[in-house]
Amino acid sequence: MKKNVFFSVIIASLLISINGCKKKPSDPAEIKETAVAGSTTILVDETIFPLVEDLAILFENEYKRAKVHLVSKPENEIIQMIQQDKARIAILAKDLDSTEINYYNNTKKVYPRVTEFAKDAVAFIGSTNRTDSTLVLNDVLLALKGTPNGKIKTLVFDNPNSSTLRELKKLAGIKELPKQNVFSAHSNKEVVQYVTENEGAVGIIGINWLLQPTDDLLPYTSKIQVLAVENVKINAKNKFIKPNQTNIADGSYPVTRKLYLLNFQGATGLGMGFASYIAGQQGQRIVLKSGLIPTHFPTRQISVRDEVE
Known part of the structure:
Protein backbone atom coordinates (compact mmCIF):
# COMPACT_ATOMS: atom_id res chain seq x y z
CA MET A 1 0.00 0.00 0.00
CA LYS A 2 2.78 2.39 0.96
CA LYS A 3 4.50 1.47 -2.30
CA ASN A 4 1.42 2.49 -4.31
CA VAL A 5 1.17 5.78 -2.44
CA PHE A 6 4.84 6.44 -3.12
CA PHE A 7 4.44 5.87 -6.86
CA SER A 8 1.30 8.01 -6.92
CA VAL A 9 3.21 10.89 -5.37
CA ILE A 10 6.04 10.49 -7.91
CA ILE A 11 3.59 10.44 -10.84
CA ALA A 12 1.76 13.50 -9.52
CA SER A 13 5.05 15.35 -9.15
CA LEU A 14 6.03 14.49 -12.71
CA LEU A 15 2.69 15.70 -14.05
CA ILE A 16 3.03 18.98 -12.19
CA SER A 17 6.56 19.36 -13.54
CA ILE A 18 5.43 18.64 -17.12
CA ASN A 19 2.53 21.06 -16.86
CA GLY A 20 4.85 23.67 -15.44
CA CYS A 21 7.19 23.22 -18.40
CA LYS A 22 4.31 23.58 -20.84
CA LYS A 23 3.46 26.94 -19.37
CA LYS A 24 6.89 28.28 -20.32
CA PRO A 25 6.57 29.51 -23.92
CA SER A 26 9.31 28.43 -26.30
CA ASP A 27 7.80 30.06 -29.39
CA PRO A 28 8.99 33.70 -29.67
CA ALA A 29 5.45 34.64 -30.71
CA GLU A 30 4.24 33.61 -27.24
CA ILE A 31 7.01 35.43 -25.37
CA LYS A 32 6.46 38.93 -24.02
CA GLU A 33 8.33 41.31 -26.28
CA THR A 34 11.48 42.92 -24.93
CA ALA A 35 14.59 44.31 -26.59
CA VAL A 36 16.00 40.77 -27.05
CA ALA A 37 12.97 38.48 -26.94
CA GLY A 38 9.57 38.00 -28.50
CA SER A 39 8.44 38.50 -32.06
CA THR A 40 8.09 41.56 -34.31
CA THR A 41 7.71 42.52 -37.96
CA ILE A 42 10.06 44.90 -39.75
CA LEU A 43 9.32 46.43 -43.15
CA VAL A 44 12.44 46.59 -45.31
CA ASP A 45 13.19 48.68 -48.39
CA GLU A 46 13.55 46.00 -51.05
CA THR A 47 16.67 47.66 -52.51
CA ILE A 48 18.65 46.74 -49.37
CA PHE A 49 16.92 43.51 -48.37
CA PRO A 50 19.93 41.11 -48.69
CA LEU A 51 21.91 43.05 -46.08
CA VAL A 52 19.01 43.31 -43.61
CA GLU A 53 18.26 39.60 -44.03
CA ASP A 54 21.84 38.78 -42.98
CA LEU A 55 21.57 41.08 -39.98
CA ALA A 56 18.28 39.52 -38.88
CA ILE A 57 19.59 35.95 -39.17
CA LEU A 58 22.62 36.70 -37.01
CA PHE A 59 20.54 38.70 -34.51
CA GLU A 60 18.23 35.70 -34.04
CA ASN A 61 21.23 33.42 -33.73
CA GLU A 62 22.55 35.64 -30.94
CA TYR A 63 19.19 35.97 -29.17
CA LYS A 64 17.42 32.62 -29.40
CA ARG A 65 14.15 33.92 -27.94
CA ALA A 66 13.79 36.62 -30.60
CA LYS A 67 12.10 36.33 -33.99
CA VAL A 68 12.29 39.10 -36.59
CA HIS A 69 9.83 38.80 -39.49
CA LEU A 70 11.12 40.77 -42.47
CA VAL A 71 8.73 42.06 -45.13
CA SER A 72 10.32 43.39 -48.31
CA LYS A 73 8.44 46.28 -49.94
CA PRO A 74 9.06 49.42 -52.01
CA GLU A 75 9.79 52.59 -50.07
CA ASN A 76 6.49 54.37 -50.80
CA GLU A 77 4.42 51.38 -49.65
CA ILE A 78 6.38 51.19 -46.40
CA ILE A 79 5.79 54.86 -45.66
CA GLN A 80 2.07 54.47 -46.30
CA MET A 81 1.85 51.42 -44.03
CA ILE A 82 3.63 53.30 -41.23
CA GLN A 83 1.25 56.25 -41.59
CA GLN A 84 -1.73 53.89 -41.49
CA ASP A 85 -0.43 52.22 -38.31
CA LYS A 86 -0.05 48.88 -40.12
CA ALA A 87 3.58 48.61 -39.03
CA ARG A 88 5.82 50.16 -36.38
CA ILE A 89 9.39 49.40 -37.53
CA ALA A 90 10.94 50.10 -40.92
CA ILE A 91 14.37 50.10 -42.55
CA LEU A 92 14.68 52.70 -45.29
CA ALA A 93 17.24 54.50 -47.42
CA LYS A 94 15.98 57.84 -46.11
CA ASP A 95 15.63 59.74 -42.86
CA LEU A 96 12.53 61.61 -41.74
CA ASP A 97 12.38 65.27 -42.71
CA SER A 98 11.05 67.97 -40.39
CA THR A 99 7.55 67.82 -41.90
CA GLU A 100 7.32 64.07 -41.33
CA ILE A 101 8.64 64.36 -37.78
CA ASN A 102 6.04 67.03 -36.97
CA TYR A 103 3.32 64.86 -38.48
CA TYR A 104 4.15 61.88 -36.27
CA ASN A 105 4.73 64.02 -33.18
CA ASN A 106 1.60 66.15 -33.48
CA THR A 107 -0.89 63.95 -35.33
CA LYS A 108 0.10 60.43 -34.36
CA LYS A 109 1.56 61.35 -30.96
CA VAL A 110 4.50 59.10 -31.74
CA TYR A 111 8.13 60.12 -31.35
CA PRO A 112 10.09 57.95 -33.80
CA ARG A 113 13.60 56.80 -32.95
CA VAL A 114 15.92 56.91 -35.93
CA THR A 115 19.14 54.87 -36.08
CA GLU A 116 21.62 55.40 -38.91
CA PHE A 117 23.63 52.23 -39.53
CA ALA A 118 25.08 52.11 -43.06
CA LYS A 119 25.76 53.82 -46.35
CA ARG A 257 22.54 57.29 -49.62
CA LYS A 258 22.40 56.48 -45.92
CA LEU A 259 20.39 53.64 -44.39
CA TYR A 260 18.21 54.02 -41.31
CA LEU A 261 16.09 51.97 -38.94
CA LEU A 262 12.95 53.91 -38.00
CA ASN A 263 11.25 52.75 -34.82
CA PHE A 264 7.68 53.92 -34.15
CA GLN A 265 6.93 51.44 -31.34
CA GLY A 266 6.98 54.07 -28.61
CA ALA A 267 8.13 51.49 -26.06
CA THR A 268 11.02 49.16 -25.41
CA GLY A 269 10.75 46.25 -27.82
CA LEU A 270 12.60 44.28 -30.47
CA GLY A 271 12.81 47.40 -32.61
CA MET A 272 15.10 48.98 -30.04
CA GLY A 273 17.08 45.78 -29.58
CA PHE A 274 17.57 45.24 -33.31
CA ALA A 275 18.57 48.88 -33.79
CA SER A 276 21.19 48.57 -31.05
CA TYR A 277 22.49 45.35 -32.62
CA ILE A 278 22.88 46.65 -36.19
CA ALA A 279 24.49 49.88 -34.98
CA GLY A 280 26.79 48.03 -32.57
CA GLN A 281 30.10 46.28 -33.15
CA GLN A 282 28.64 42.99 -34.42
CA GLY A 283 26.13 44.58 -36.75
CA GLN A 284 28.66 47.02 -38.15
CA ARG A 285 31.05 44.16 -38.92
CA ILE A 286 28.28 42.47 -40.93
CA VAL A 287 27.68 45.70 -42.85
CA LEU A 288 31.42 45.96 -43.59
CA LYS A 289 31.62 42.34 -44.79
CA SER A 290 28.59 42.88 -47.04
CA GLY A 291 30.53 45.44 -49.07
CA LEU A 292 28.62 48.47 -47.81
CA ILE A 293 29.89 51.15 -45.44
CA PRO A 294 29.13 50.95 -41.71
CA THR A 295 28.26 54.19 -39.93
CA HIS A 296 30.75 53.31 -37.19
CA PHE A 297 33.73 51.29 -38.33
CA PRO A 298 34.17 48.34 -35.95
CA THR A 299 37.34 48.38 -33.90
CA ARG A 300 40.01 45.69 -33.98
CA GLN A 301 41.79 44.53 -30.88
CA ILE A 302 45.54 44.17 -31.50
CA SER A 303 47.55 42.09 -29.08
CA VAL A 304 51.33 42.58 -28.90
CA ARG A 305 53.34 39.60 -27.67
CA ASP A 306 56.92 39.45 -26.53
CA GLU A 307 57.51 36.12 -28.22
CA VAL A 308 56.50 34.58 -31.53
CA GLU A 309 55.10 31.08 -31.19
Whole structure:
Protein backbone atom coordinates (compact mmCIF):
# COMPACT_ATOMS: atom_id res chain seq x y z
CA MET A 1 0.00 0.00 0.00
CA LYS A 2 2.78 2.39 0.96
CA LYS A 3 4.50 1.47 -2.30
CA ASN A 4 1.42 2.49 -4.31
CA VAL A 5 1.17 5.78 -2.44
CA PHE A 6 4.84 6.44 -3.12
CA PHE A 7 4.44 5.87 -6.86
CA SER A 8 1.30 8.01 -6.92
CA VAL A 9 3.21 10.89 -5.37
CA ILE A 10 6.04 10.49 -7.91
CA ILE A 11 3.59 10.44 -10.84
CA ALA A 12 1.76 13.50 -9.52
CA SER A 13 5.05 15.35 -9.15
CA LEU A 14 6.03 14.49 -12.71
CA LEU A 15 2.69 15.70 -14.05
CA ILE A 16 3.03 18.98 -12.19
CA SER A 17 6.56 19.36 -13.54
CA ILE A 18 5.43 18.64 -17.12
CA ASN A 19 2.53 21.06 -16.86
CA GLY A 20 4.85 23.67 -15.44
CA CYS A 21 7.19 23.22 -18.40
CA LYS A 22 4.31 23.58 -20.84
CA LYS A 23 3.46 26.94 -19.37
CA LYS A 24 6.89 28.28 -20.32
CA PRO A 25 6.57 29.51 -23.92
CA SER A 26 9.31 28.43 -26.30
CA ASP A 27 7.80 30.06 -29.39
CA PRO A 28 8.99 33.70 -29.67
CA ALA A 29 5.45 34.64 -30.71
CA GLU A 30 4.24 33.61 -27.24
CA ILE A 31 7.01 35.43 -25.37
CA LYS A 32 6.46 38.93 -24.02
CA GLU A 33 8.33 41.31 -26.28
CA THR A 34 11.48 42.92 -24.93
CA ALA A 35 14.59 44.31 -26.59
CA VAL A 36 16.00 40.77 -27.05
CA ALA A 37 12.97 38.48 -26.94
CA GLY A 38 9.57 38.00 -28.50
CA SER A 39 8.44 38.50 -32.06
CA THR A 40 8.09 41.56 -34.31
CA THR A 41 7.71 42.52 -37.96
CA ILE A 42 10.06 44.90 -39.75
CA LEU A 43 9.32 46.43 -43.15
CA VAL A 44 12.44 46.59 -45.31
CA ASP A 45 13.19 48.68 -48.39
CA GLU A 46 13.55 46.00 -51.05
CA THR A 47 16.67 47.66 -52.51
CA ILE A 48 18.65 46.74 -49.37
CA PHE A 49 16.92 43.51 -48.37
CA PRO A 50 19.93 41.11 -48.69
CA LEU A 51 21.91 43.05 -46.08
CA VAL A 52 19.01 43.31 -43.61
CA GLU A 53 18.26 39.60 -44.03
CA ASP A 54 21.84 38.78 -42.98
CA LEU A 55 21.57 41.08 -39.98
CA ALA A 56 18.28 39.52 -38.88
CA ILE A 57 19.59 35.95 -39.17
CA LEU A 58 22.62 36.70 -37.01
CA PHE A 59 20.54 38.70 -34.51
CA GLU A 60 18.23 35.70 -34.04
CA ASN A 61 21.23 33.42 -33.73
CA GLU A 62 22.55 35.64 -30.94
CA TYR A 63 19.19 35.97 -29.17
CA LYS A 64 17.42 32.62 -29.40
CA ARG A 65 14.15 33.92 -27.94
CA ALA A 66 13.79 36.62 -30.60
CA LYS A 67 12.10 36.33 -33.99
CA VAL A 68 12.29 39.10 -36.59
CA HIS A 69 9.83 38.80 -39.49
CA LEU A 70 11.12 40.77 -42.47
CA VAL A 71 8.73 42.06 -45.13
CA SER A 72 10.32 43.39 -48.31
CA LYS A 73 8.44 46.28 -49.94
CA PRO A 74 9.06 49.42 -52.01
CA GLU A 75 9.79 52.59 -50.07
CA ASN A 76 6.49 54.37 -50.80
CA GLU A 77 4.42 51.38 -49.65
CA ILE A 78 6.38 51.19 -46.40
CA ILE A 79 5.79 54.86 -45.66
CA GLN A 80 2.07 54.47 -46.30
CA MET A 81 1.85 51.42 -44.03
CA ILE A 82 3.63 53.30 -41.23
CA GLN A 83 1.25 56.25 -41.59
CA GLN A 84 -1.73 53.89 -41.49
CA ASP A 85 -0.43 52.22 -38.31
CA LYS A 86 -0.05 48.88 -40.12
CA ALA A 87 3.58 48.61 -39.03
CA ARG A 88 5.82 50.16 -36.38
CA ILE A 89 9.39 49.40 -37.53
CA ALA A 90 10.94 50.10 -40.92
CA ILE A 91 14.37 50.10 -42.55
CA LEU A 92 14.68 52.70 -45.29
CA ALA A 93 17.24 54.50 -47.42
CA LYS A 94 15.98 57.84 -46.11
CA ASP A 95 15.63 59.74 -42.86
CA LEU A 96 12.53 61.61 -41.74
CA ASP A 97 12.38 65.27 -42.71
CA SER A 98 11.05 67.97 -40.39
CA THR A 99 7.55 67.82 -41.90
CA GLU A 100 7.32 64.07 -41.33
CA ILE A 101 8.64 64.36 -37.78
CA ASN A 102 6.04 67.03 -36.97
CA TYR A 103 3.32 64.86 -38.48
CA TYR A 104 4.15 61.88 -36.27
CA ASN A 105 4.73 64.02 -33.18
CA ASN A 106 1.60 66.15 -33.48
CA THR A 107 -0.89 63.95 -35.33
CA LYS A 108 0.10 60.43 -34.36
CA LYS A 109 1.56 61.35 -30.96
CA VAL A 110 4.50 59.10 -31.74
CA TYR A 111 8.13 60.12 -31.35
CA PRO A 112 10.09 57.95 -33.80
CA ARG A 113 13.60 56.80 -32.95
CA VAL A 114 15.92 56.91 -35.93
CA THR A 115 19.14 54.87 -36.08
CA GLU A 116 21.62 55.40 -38.91
CA PHE A 117 23.63 52.23 -39.53
CA ALA A 118 25.08 52.11 -43.06
CA LYS A 119 25.76 53.82 -46.35
CA ASP A 120 25.21 52.31 -49.78
CA ALA A 121 25.01 53.36 -53.43
CA VAL A 122 22.66 53.44 -56.37
CA ALA A 123 24.33 51.42 -59.12
CA PHE A 124 23.97 51.78 -62.89
CA ILE A 125 24.34 48.59 -64.90
CA GLY A 126 24.61 47.69 -68.56
CA SER A 127 25.07 44.60 -70.66
CA THR A 128 28.58 43.18 -71.03
CA ASN A 129 28.09 43.78 -74.77
CA ARG A 130 27.99 47.52 -74.09
CA THR A 131 31.17 49.07 -75.52
CA ASP A 132 31.29 52.01 -73.10
CA SER A 133 31.72 51.05 -69.44
CA THR A 134 31.26 54.66 -68.26
CA LEU A 135 28.21 56.83 -67.73
CA VAL A 136 27.68 60.58 -67.57
CA LEU A 137 25.18 61.22 -64.77
CA ASN A 138 23.82 64.27 -66.57
CA ASP A 139 22.77 62.02 -69.47
CA VAL A 140 20.68 60.02 -67.01
CA LEU A 141 19.09 63.19 -65.62
CA LEU A 142 18.30 64.43 -69.14
CA ALA A 143 16.59 61.12 -69.93
CA LEU A 144 14.53 61.47 -66.75
CA LYS A 145 13.51 64.98 -67.77
CA GLY A 146 12.31 63.67 -71.13
CA THR A 147 15.11 65.27 -73.16
CA PRO A 148 17.49 62.38 -73.95
CA ASN A 149 20.55 63.09 -76.09
CA GLY A 150 20.72 59.67 -77.69
CA LYS A 151 23.42 58.27 -75.42
CA ILE A 152 20.92 56.29 -73.32
CA LYS A 153 18.28 54.30 -75.17
CA THR A 154 16.31 53.13 -72.14
CA LEU A 155 16.38 53.60 -68.37
CA VAL A 156 14.83 50.85 -66.27
CA PHE A 157 14.16 50.96 -62.52
CA ASP A 158 13.28 48.19 -60.08
CA ASN A 159 9.89 49.55 -59.01
CA PRO A 160 7.74 52.66 -59.56
CA ASN A 161 7.65 53.19 -55.78
CA SER A 162 11.29 52.44 -55.06
CA SER A 163 13.86 54.49 -53.20
CA THR A 164 16.26 54.37 -56.17
CA LEU A 165 13.67 56.04 -58.39
CA ARG A 166 12.92 58.63 -55.69
CA GLU A 167 16.66 59.37 -55.39
CA LEU A 168 17.09 59.93 -59.14
CA LYS A 169 13.90 62.00 -59.46
CA LYS A 170 15.23 64.22 -56.69
CA LEU A 171 18.55 64.69 -58.52
CA ALA A 172 16.72 65.46 -61.76
CA GLY A 173 14.32 67.86 -60.01
CA ILE A 174 11.20 66.17 -61.40
CA LYS A 175 8.00 64.73 -59.94
CA GLU A 176 6.74 62.73 -62.93
CA LEU A 177 8.56 60.42 -65.32
CA PRO A 178 8.51 60.92 -69.09
CA LYS A 179 6.24 58.62 -71.08
CA GLN A 180 9.06 57.32 -73.26
CA ASN A 181 12.45 55.65 -72.71
CA VAL A 182 12.03 55.37 -68.92
CA PHE A 183 10.06 52.63 -67.23
CA SER A 184 9.90 50.54 -64.07
CA ALA A 185 10.09 46.77 -63.79
CA HIS A 186 8.62 44.77 -60.91
CA SER A 187 11.77 43.44 -59.26
CA ASN A 188 15.54 43.66 -59.19
CA LYS A 189 15.74 40.43 -61.15
CA GLU A 190 13.62 41.93 -63.94
CA VAL A 191 15.92 44.96 -64.14
CA VAL A 192 19.01 42.78 -64.49
CA GLN A 193 17.31 40.45 -66.95
CA TYR A 194 16.11 43.35 -69.11
CA VAL A 195 19.59 44.86 -69.28
CA THR A 196 21.14 41.56 -70.39
CA GLU A 197 18.61 41.32 -73.22
CA ASN A 198 18.78 44.96 -74.34
CA GLU A 199 22.27 46.23 -75.10
CA GLY A 200 21.42 49.94 -75.03
CA ALA A 201 19.53 49.83 -71.74
CA VAL A 202 20.83 51.19 -68.44
CA GLY A 203 19.47 49.56 -65.29
CA ILE A 204 19.29 51.30 -61.94
CA ILE A 205 19.49 49.11 -58.85
CA GLY A 206 20.65 49.13 -55.22
CA ILE A 207 24.29 48.01 -55.10
CA ASN A 208 23.48 45.59 -52.28
CA TRP A 209 21.76 43.25 -54.76
CA LEU A 210 24.94 43.04 -56.82
CA LEU A 211 27.23 42.55 -53.84
CA GLN A 212 24.97 39.82 -52.43
CA PRO A 213 23.04 38.39 -55.41
CA THR A 214 20.24 35.95 -54.71
CA ASP A 215 20.11 32.57 -56.41
CA ASP A 216 17.70 33.80 -59.09
CA LEU A 217 20.08 36.66 -59.96
CA LEU A 218 23.26 34.59 -60.22
CA PRO A 219 22.65 33.34 -63.79
CA TYR A 220 22.58 36.96 -65.00
CA THR A 221 25.42 38.56 -63.05
CA SER A 222 28.09 37.40 -65.52
CA LYS A 223 26.17 39.12 -68.32
CA ILE A 224 26.14 42.61 -66.82
CA GLN A 225 28.71 45.24 -65.93
CA VAL A 226 28.56 47.94 -63.29
CA LEU A 227 29.14 51.29 -64.96
CA ALA A 228 31.57 53.91 -63.71
CA VAL A 229 29.74 57.22 -63.16
CA GLU A 230 31.22 60.63 -63.84
CA ASN A 231 31.79 62.80 -60.79
CA VAL A 232 32.20 66.38 -62.00
CA LYS A 233 32.97 67.64 -58.48
CA ILE A 234 36.36 65.98 -58.12
CA ASN A 235 39.58 67.31 -59.61
CA ALA A 236 41.17 64.21 -61.08
CA LYS A 237 42.30 62.87 -64.43
CA ASN A 238 39.82 60.00 -64.21
CA LYS A 239 36.48 61.31 -63.03
CA PHE A 240 34.57 58.11 -63.77
CA ILE A 241 34.05 56.30 -60.47
CA LYS A 242 32.73 52.82 -59.75
CA PRO A 243 30.61 52.10 -56.65
CA ASN A 244 33.11 50.02 -54.70
CA GLN A 245 33.50 50.14 -50.94
CA THR A 246 36.35 52.68 -50.97
CA ASN A 247 34.60 55.08 -53.35
CA ILE A 248 31.34 54.92 -51.41
CA ALA A 249 33.18 55.55 -48.13
CA ASP A 250 35.13 58.60 -49.32
CA GLY A 251 32.18 60.07 -51.23
CA SER A 252 33.86 60.05 -54.64
CA TYR A 253 31.06 57.92 -56.09
CA PRO A 254 28.36 60.51 -56.81
CA VAL A 255 25.11 58.65 -55.97
CA THR A 256 25.12 57.34 -52.40
CA ARG A 257 22.54 57.29 -49.62
CA LYS A 258 22.40 56.48 -45.92
CA LEU A 259 20.39 53.64 -44.39
CA TYR A 260 18.21 54.02 -41.31
CA LEU A 261 16.09 51.97 -38.94
CA LEU A 262 12.95 53.91 -38.00
CA ASN A 263 11.25 52.75 -34.82
CA PHE A 264 7.68 53.92 -34.15
CA GLN A 265 6.93 51.44 -31.34
CA GLY A 266 6.98 54.07 -28.61
CA ALA A 267 8.13 51.49 -26.06
CA THR A 268 11.02 49.16 -25.41
CA GLY A 269 10.75 46.25 -27.82
CA LEU A 270 12.60 44.28 -30.47
CA GLY A 271 12.81 47.40 -32.61
CA MET A 272 15.10 48.98 -30.04
CA GLY A 273 17.08 45.78 -29.58
CA PHE A 274 17.57 45.24 -33.31
CA ALA A 275 18.57 48.88 -33.79
CA SER A 276 21.19 48.57 -31.05
CA TYR A 277 22.49 45.35 -32.62
CA ILE A 278 22.88 46.65 -36.19
CA ALA A 279 24.49 49.88 -34.98
CA GLY A 280 26.79 48.03 -32.57
CA GLN A 281 30.10 46.28 -33.15
CA GLN A 282 28.64 42.99 -34.42
CA GLY A 283 26.13 44.58 -36.75
CA GLN A 284 28.66 47.02 -38.15
CA ARG A 285 31.05 44.16 -38.92
CA ILE A 286 28.28 42.47 -40.93
CA VAL A 287 27.68 45.70 -42.85
CA LEU A 288 31.42 45.96 -43.59
CA LYS A 289 31.62 42.34 -44.79
CA SER A 290 28.59 42.88 -47.04
CA GLY A 291 30.53 45.44 -49.07
CA LEU A 292 28.62 48.47 -47.81
CA ILE A 293 29.89 51.15 -45.44
CA PRO A 294 29.13 50.95 -41.71
CA THR A 295 28.26 54.19 -39.93
CA HIS A 296 30.75 53.31 -37.19
CA PHE A 297 33.73 51.29 -38.33
CA PRO A 298 34.17 48.34 -35.95
CA THR A 299 37.34 48.38 -33.90
CA ARG A 300 40.01 45.69 -33.98
CA GLN A 301 41.79 44.53 -30.88
CA ILE A 302 45.54 44.17 -31.50
CA SER A 303 47.55 42.09 -29.08
CA VAL A 304 51.33 42.58 -28.90
CA ARG A 305 53.34 39.60 -27.67
CA ASP A 306 56.92 39.45 -26.53
CA GLU A 307 57.51 36.12 -28.22
CA VAL A 308 56.50 34.58 -31.53
CA GLU A 309 55.10 31.08 -31.19
